[in-house]
Amino acid sequence: MPGEVSLAHNGVLFLDELAEFSRRTLDALRQPIEDKKVSVARVNGTHTYPAGFMFVTAMNPCPCGYYPGPKCRCTDYEIIKYRGKISGPIMDRIDIQKEVHPVGFFDIENQNATYSSIELREKVESARRIQQDRYKDEEGISCNAQMTTSMIQKYCELDADSLKLLKEISEKYGYSARVIHKLLRLARTSADLDGAEKIRKEDIEKVLSCRDLDESNSKMMVVK
Ligand SMILES: [Zn+2]
Known part of the structure:
Protein backbone atom coordinates (compact mmCIF):
# COMPACT_ATOMS: atom_id res chain seq x y z
CA MET A 1 0.00 0.00 0.00
CA ASP A 95 10.70 27.47 -3.48
CA ILE A 96 8.19 30.09 -2.38
CA GLN A 97 7.95 31.12 1.27
CA LYS A 98 5.47 33.86 2.05
CA GLU A 99 4.44 35.36 5.37
CA VAL A 100 0.78 36.27 5.43
CA HIS A 101 -0.53 38.67 7.99
CA PRO A 102 -4.06 38.89 9.35
CA VAL A 103 -6.36 41.18 7.38
CA GLY A 104 -8.83 43.32 9.34
CA PHE A 105 -12.47 42.61 8.55
CA PHE A 106 -13.09 46.19 7.44
CA ASP A 107 -9.97 46.25 5.21
CA ILE A 108 -11.12 43.41 2.94
CA GLU A 109 -13.69 45.53 1.11
CA ASN A 110 -11.02 48.01 0.02
CA GLN A 111 -8.78 45.38 -1.50
CA ASN A 112 -9.03 44.98 -5.23
CA ALA A 113 -7.64 41.75 -6.60
CA THR A 114 -4.89 42.43 -9.16
CA TYR A 115 -6.10 39.57 -11.33
CA SER A 116 -9.33 37.63 -11.40
CA SER A 117 -9.09 33.83 -11.13
CA ILE A 118 -9.98 33.55 -14.84
CA GLU A 119 -7.24 35.98 -15.87
CA LEU A 120 -4.75 34.20 -13.65
CA ARG A 121 -5.68 30.84 -15.16
CA GLU A 122 -5.08 32.22 -18.65
CA LYS A 123 -1.67 33.56 -17.62
CA VAL A 124 -0.68 30.22 -16.09
CA GLU A 125 -1.88 28.24 -19.11
CA SER A 126 -0.01 30.52 -21.47
CA ALA A 127 3.19 30.26 -19.35
CA ARG A 128 2.83 26.47 -19.40
CA ARG A 129 2.52 26.47 -23.18
CA ILE A 130 5.68 28.60 -23.47
CA GLN A 131 7.51 26.06 -21.29
CA GLN A 132 6.25 23.01 -23.17
CA ASP A 133 7.42 24.63 -26.38
CA ARG A 134 10.82 25.58 -24.91
CA TYR A 135 11.51 22.05 -23.63
CA LYS A 136 10.02 20.10 -26.55
CA ASP A 137 13.47 18.70 -27.40
CA GLU A 138 14.49 18.04 -23.78
CA GLU A 139 13.50 14.55 -22.79
CA GLY A 140 11.30 14.23 -19.71
CA ILE A 141 11.19 18.00 -19.14
CA SER A 142 7.96 19.94 -19.55
CA CYS A 143 8.20 22.85 -17.11
CA ASN A 144 10.72 25.19 -15.46
CA ALA A 145 10.67 23.33 -12.14
CA GLN A 146 12.26 20.30 -13.86
CA MET A 147 15.22 22.20 -15.34
CA THR A 148 18.59 20.60 -14.65
CA THR A 149 21.66 22.67 -13.73
CA SER A 150 22.93 22.73 -17.31
CA MET A 151 19.49 23.77 -18.56
CA ILE A 152 19.41 26.61 -16.02
CA GLN A 153 22.66 27.90 -17.54
CA LYS A 154 21.12 27.66 -20.98
CA TYR A 155 17.68 29.15 -20.32
CA CYS A 156 18.21 31.51 -17.38
CA GLU A 157 20.74 34.00 -18.64
CA LEU A 158 20.88 37.17 -16.52
CA ASP A 159 21.96 40.68 -17.41
CA ALA A 160 24.71 42.33 -15.31
CA ASP A 161 22.27 44.24 -13.04
CA SER A 162 20.18 41.15 -12.22
CA LEU A 163 23.28 39.06 -11.59
CA LYS A 164 24.68 41.70 -9.21
CA LEU A 165 21.41 41.84 -7.25
CA LEU A 166 21.13 38.05 -6.98
CA LYS A 167 24.77 37.80 -5.85
CA GLU A 168 24.36 40.48 -3.16
CA ILE A 169 21.27 38.90 -1.61
CA SER A 170 22.67 35.37 -1.85
CA GLU A 171 25.82 36.45 0.00
CA LYS A 172 23.74 38.28 2.62
CA TYR A 173 21.64 35.23 3.48
CA GLY A 174 24.24 32.58 2.60
CA TYR A 175 22.13 30.91 -0.09
CA SER A 176 23.29 27.50 -1.25
CA ALA A 177 23.64 26.62 -4.93
CA ARG A 178 20.37 24.69 -4.54
CA VAL A 179 18.49 27.82 -3.42
CA ILE A 180 20.03 29.96 -6.17
CA HIS A 181 18.97 27.39 -8.77
CA LYS A 182 15.44 27.43 -7.35
CA LEU A 183 15.38 31.23 -7.54
CA LEU A 184 16.49 31.10 -11.18
CA ARG A 185 13.79 28.57 -12.08
CA LEU A 186 11.21 30.82 -10.39
CA ALA A 187 12.57 33.89 -12.21
CA ARG A 188 12.18 32.02 -15.50
CA THR A 189 8.55 31.33 -14.54
CA SER A 190 7.99 34.96 -13.56
CA ALA A 191 9.23 36.07 -17.01
CA ASP A 192 7.11 33.38 -18.73
CA LEU A 193 3.98 34.57 -16.92
CA ASP A 194 4.49 37.96 -18.58
CA GLY A 195 5.46 36.36 -21.89
CA ALA A 196 8.95 37.93 -21.61
CA GLU A 197 11.70 36.18 -23.55
CA LYS A 198 14.53 37.10 -21.17
CA ILE A 199 14.60 37.15 -17.38
CA ARG A 200 14.38 40.79 -16.28
CA LYS A 201 15.64 42.52 -13.14
CA GLU A 202 12.02 42.78 -11.94
CA ASP A 203 11.78 38.98 -12.10
CA ILE A 204 14.82 38.67 -9.85
CA GLU A 205 13.37 41.28 -7.46
CA LYS A 206 10.08 39.36 -7.40
CA VAL A 207 11.64 35.98 -6.63
CA LEU A 208 13.87 37.44 -3.94
CA SER A 209 10.66 38.60 -2.25
CA CYS A 210 9.55 34.95 -2.18
CA ARG A 211 12.02 34.22 0.64
CA ASP A 212 10.19 36.01 3.46
CA LEU A 213 11.30 33.57 6.11
CA ASP A 214 15.01 34.13 5.48
CA GLU A 215 14.53 37.80 6.17
CA SER A 216 12.22 37.37 9.13
CA ASN A 217 14.38 34.65 10.75
CA SER A 218 17.52 36.72 10.28
CA LYS A 219 15.90 39.56 12.29
CA MET A 220 15.35 37.31 15.30
CA MET A 221 17.94 37.07 18.02
CA VAL A 222 18.03 34.77 21.01
CA VAL A 223 17.65 36.76 24.24
CA LYS A 224 19.10 34.78 27.11
ZN1 LIG B 1 3.36 33.77 19.81
Whole structure:
Protein backbone atom coordinates (compact mmCIF):
# COMPACT_ATOMS: atom_id res chain seq x y z
CA MET A 1 0.00 0.00 0.00
CA PRO A 2 1.63 3.30 -1.07
CA GLY A 3 2.01 6.07 1.52
CA GLU A 4 0.90 9.70 1.32
CA VAL A 5 3.82 10.88 -0.84
CA SER A 6 3.03 8.28 -3.50
CA LEU A 7 -0.71 8.89 -3.31
CA ALA A 8 0.14 12.55 -4.06
CA HIS A 9 2.11 11.56 -7.21
CA ASN A 10 1.33 14.01 -10.06
CA GLY A 11 -0.71 16.08 -7.63
CA VAL A 12 -0.35 18.24 -4.54
CA LEU A 13 0.78 17.17 -1.07
CA PHE A 14 -0.53 19.70 1.46
CA LEU A 15 0.69 19.56 5.06
CA ASP A 16 -1.03 21.95 7.46
CA GLU A 17 0.74 23.02 10.68
CA LEU A 18 4.13 21.83 9.43
CA ALA A 19 5.90 22.53 12.74
CA GLU A 20 3.61 20.01 14.48
CA PHE A 21 5.02 17.08 12.46
CA SER A 22 7.85 15.07 13.97
CA ARG A 23 11.40 15.77 12.87
CA ARG A 24 11.59 12.20 11.57
CA THR A 25 8.54 12.66 9.33
CA LEU A 26 9.86 15.97 8.00
CA ASP A 27 13.31 14.56 7.28
CA ALA A 28 11.69 11.62 5.46
CA LEU A 29 10.19 14.17 3.04
CA ARG A 30 13.60 15.30 1.82
CA GLN A 31 14.28 12.36 -0.50
CA PRO A 32 10.89 12.33 -2.27
CA ILE A 33 10.88 16.13 -2.70
CA GLU A 34 14.35 15.97 -4.27
CA ASP A 35 14.22 12.69 -6.23
CA LYS A 36 10.45 12.52 -6.98
CA LYS A 37 10.45 8.93 -5.75
CA VAL A 38 10.49 7.23 -2.39
CA SER A 39 12.36 4.11 -1.29
CA VAL A 40 10.86 2.04 1.48
CA ALA A 41 12.98 -0.66 3.14
CA ARG A 42 11.04 -3.73 4.28
CA VAL A 43 12.05 -7.22 5.41
CA ASN A 44 11.66 -8.63 1.91
CA GLY A 45 13.67 -5.86 0.24
CA THR A 46 13.60 -2.23 -0.76
CA HIS A 47 10.69 -0.94 -2.81
CA THR A 48 10.66 2.28 -4.79
CA TYR A 49 7.44 4.16 -5.49
CA PRO A 50 6.88 7.30 -7.59
CA ALA A 51 6.43 10.49 -5.56
CA GLY A 52 6.43 13.50 -7.89
CA PHE A 53 4.21 16.01 -6.15
CA MET A 54 3.91 19.73 -5.57
CA PHE A 55 4.66 20.31 -1.90
CA VAL A 56 2.44 22.92 -0.24
CA THR A 57 2.49 23.59 3.46
CA ALA A 58 1.41 26.10 6.09
CA MET A 59 2.54 26.89 9.62
CA ASN A 60 2.00 29.47 12.33
CA PRO A 61 4.68 32.13 12.86
CA CYS A 62 5.07 31.10 16.53
CA PRO A 63 3.55 28.57 18.99
CA CYS A 64 0.64 30.88 19.93
CA GLY A 65 0.12 32.00 16.34
CA TYR A 66 0.03 35.77 16.91
CA TYR A 67 3.65 36.82 16.20
CA PRO A 68 4.52 39.65 15.40
CA GLY A 69 1.27 41.16 16.75
CA PRO A 70 0.83 42.51 20.30
CA LYS A 71 -1.21 39.46 21.33
CA CYS A 72 1.85 37.17 20.96
CA ARG A 73 3.03 35.89 24.33
CA CYS A 74 5.97 33.82 23.03
CA THR A 75 9.58 34.57 23.85
CA ASP A 76 12.15 34.89 21.05
CA TYR A 77 13.64 31.62 22.25
CA GLU A 78 10.28 29.81 21.93
CA ILE A 79 9.75 31.22 18.45
CA ILE A 80 13.25 30.24 17.27
CA LYS A 81 12.81 26.76 18.74
CA TYR A 82 9.43 26.37 17.04
CA ARG A 83 10.73 27.53 13.65
CA GLY A 84 13.87 25.43 14.13
CA LYS A 85 11.71 22.30 13.85
CA ILE A 86 11.78 22.87 10.10
CA SER A 87 15.40 22.08 9.28
CA GLY A 88 17.47 24.10 6.82
CA PRO A 89 17.44 21.34 4.17
CA ILE A 90 13.63 21.26 4.22
CA MET A 91 13.41 25.07 4.03
CA ASP A 92 15.89 25.02 1.14
CA ARG A 93 13.53 22.74 -0.78
CA ILE A 94 10.55 25.11 -0.49
CA ASP A 95 10.70 27.47 -3.48
CA ILE A 96 8.19 30.09 -2.38
CA GLN A 97 7.95 31.12 1.27
CA LYS A 98 5.47 33.86 2.05
CA GLU A 99 4.44 35.36 5.37
CA VAL A 100 0.78 36.27 5.43
CA HIS A 101 -0.53 38.67 7.99
CA PRO A 102 -4.06 38.89 9.35
CA VAL A 103 -6.36 41.18 7.38
CA GLY A 104 -8.83 43.32 9.34
CA PHE A 105 -12.47 42.61 8.55
CA PHE A 106 -13.09 46.19 7.44
CA ASP A 107 -9.97 46.25 5.21
CA ILE A 108 -11.12 43.41 2.94
CA GLU A 109 -13.69 45.53 1.11
CA ASN A 110 -11.02 48.01 0.02
CA GLN A 111 -8.78 45.38 -1.50
CA ASN A 112 -9.03 44.98 -5.23
CA ALA A 113 -7.64 41.75 -6.60
CA THR A 114 -4.89 42.43 -9.16
CA TYR A 115 -6.10 39.57 -11.33
CA SER A 116 -9.33 37.63 -11.40
CA SER A 117 -9.09 33.83 -11.13
CA ILE A 118 -9.98 33.55 -14.84
CA GLU A 119 -7.24 35.98 -15.87
CA LEU A 120 -4.75 34.20 -13.65
CA ARG A 121 -5.68 30.84 -15.16
CA GLU A 122 -5.08 32.22 -18.65
CA LYS A 123 -1.67 33.56 -17.62
CA VAL A 124 -0.68 30.22 -16.09
CA GLU A 125 -1.88 28.24 -19.11
CA SER A 126 -0.01 30.52 -21.47
CA ALA A 127 3.19 30.26 -19.35
CA ARG A 128 2.83 26.47 -19.40
CA ARG A 129 2.52 26.47 -23.18
CA ILE A 130 5.68 28.60 -23.47
CA GLN A 131 7.51 26.06 -21.29
CA GLN A 132 6.25 23.01 -23.17
CA ASP A 133 7.42 24.63 -26.38
CA ARG A 134 10.82 25.58 -24.91
CA TYR A 135 11.51 22.05 -23.63
CA LYS A 136 10.02 20.10 -26.55
CA ASP A 137 13.47 18.70 -27.40
CA GLU A 138 14.49 18.04 -23.78
CA GLU A 139 13.50 14.55 -22.79
CA GLY A 140 11.30 14.23 -19.71
CA ILE A 141 11.19 18.00 -19.14
CA SER A 142 7.96 19.94 -19.55
CA CYS A 143 8.20 22.85 -17.11
CA ASN A 144 10.72 25.19 -15.46
CA ALA A 145 10.67 23.33 -12.14
CA GLN A 146 12.26 20.30 -13.86
CA MET A 147 15.22 22.20 -15.34
CA THR A 148 18.59 20.60 -14.65
CA THR A 149 21.66 22.67 -13.73
CA SER A 150 22.93 22.73 -17.31
CA MET A 151 19.49 23.77 -18.56
CA ILE A 152 19.41 26.61 -16.02
CA GLN A 153 22.66 27.90 -17.54
CA LYS A 154 21.12 27.66 -20.98
CA TYR A 155 17.68 29.15 -20.32
CA CYS A 156 18.21 31.51 -17.38
CA GLU A 157 20.74 34.00 -18.64
CA LEU A 158 20.88 37.17 -16.52
CA ASP A 159 21.96 40.68 -17.41
CA ALA A 160 24.71 42.33 -15.31
CA ASP A 161 22.27 44.24 -13.04
CA SER A 162 20.18 41.15 -12.22
CA LEU A 163 23.28 39.06 -11.59
CA LYS A 164 24.68 41.70 -9.21
CA LEU A 165 21.41 41.84 -7.25
CA LEU A 166 21.13 38.05 -6.98
CA LYS A 167 24.77 37.80 -5.85
CA GLU A 168 24.36 40.48 -3.16
CA ILE A 169 21.27 38.90 -1.61
CA SER A 170 22.67 35.37 -1.85
CA GLU A 171 25.82 36.45 0.00
CA LYS A 172 23.74 38.28 2.62
CA TYR A 173 21.64 35.23 3.48
CA GLY A 174 24.24 32.58 2.60
CA TYR A 175 22.13 30.91 -0.09
CA SER A 176 23.29 27.50 -1.25
CA ALA A 177 23.64 26.62 -4.93
CA ARG A 178 20.37 24.69 -4.54
CA VAL A 179 18.49 27.82 -3.42
CA ILE A 180 20.03 29.96 -6.17
CA HIS A 181 18.97 27.39 -8.77
CA LYS A 182 15.44 27.43 -7.35
CA LEU A 183 15.38 31.23 -7.54
CA LEU A 184 16.49 31.10 -11.18
CA ARG A 185 13.79 28.57 -12.08
CA LEU A 186 11.21 30.82 -10.39
CA ALA A 187 12.57 33.89 -12.21
CA ARG A 188 12.18 32.02 -15.50
CA THR A 189 8.55 31.33 -14.54
CA SER A 190 7.99 34.96 -13.56
CA ALA A 191 9.23 36.07 -17.01
CA ASP A 192 7.11 33.38 -18.73
CA LEU A 193 3.98 34.57 -16.92
CA ASP A 194 4.49 37.96 -18.58
CA GLY A 195 5.46 36.36 -21.89
CA ALA A 196 8.95 37.93 -21.61
CA GLU A 197 11.70 36.18 -23.55
CA LYS A 198 14.53 37.10 -21.17
CA ILE A 199 14.60 37.15 -17.38
CA ARG A 200 14.38 40.79 -16.28
CA LYS A 201 15.64 42.52 -13.14
CA GLU A 202 12.02 42.78 -11.94
CA ASP A 203 11.78 38.98 -12.10
CA ILE A 204 14.82 38.67 -9.85
CA GLU A 205 13.37 41.28 -7.46
CA LYS A 206 10.08 39.36 -7.40
CA VAL A 207 11.64 35.98 -6.63
CA LEU A 208 13.87 37.44 -3.94
CA SER A 209 10.66 38.60 -2.25
CA CYS A 210 9.55 34.95 -2.18
CA ARG A 211 12.02 34.22 0.64
CA ASP A 212 10.19 36.01 3.46
CA LEU A 213 11.30 33.57 6.11
CA ASP A 214 15.01 34.13 5.48
CA GLU A 215 14.53 37.80 6.17
CA SER A 216 12.22 37.37 9.13
CA ASN A 217 14.38 34.65 10.75
CA SER A 218 17.52 36.72 10.28
CA LYS A 219 15.90 39.56 12.29
CA MET A 220 15.35 37.31 15.30
CA MET A 221 17.94 37.07 18.02
CA VAL A 222 18.03 34.77 21.01
CA VAL A 223 17.65 36.76 24.24
CA LYS A 224 19.10 34.78 27.11
ZN1 LIG B 1 3.36 33.77 19.81
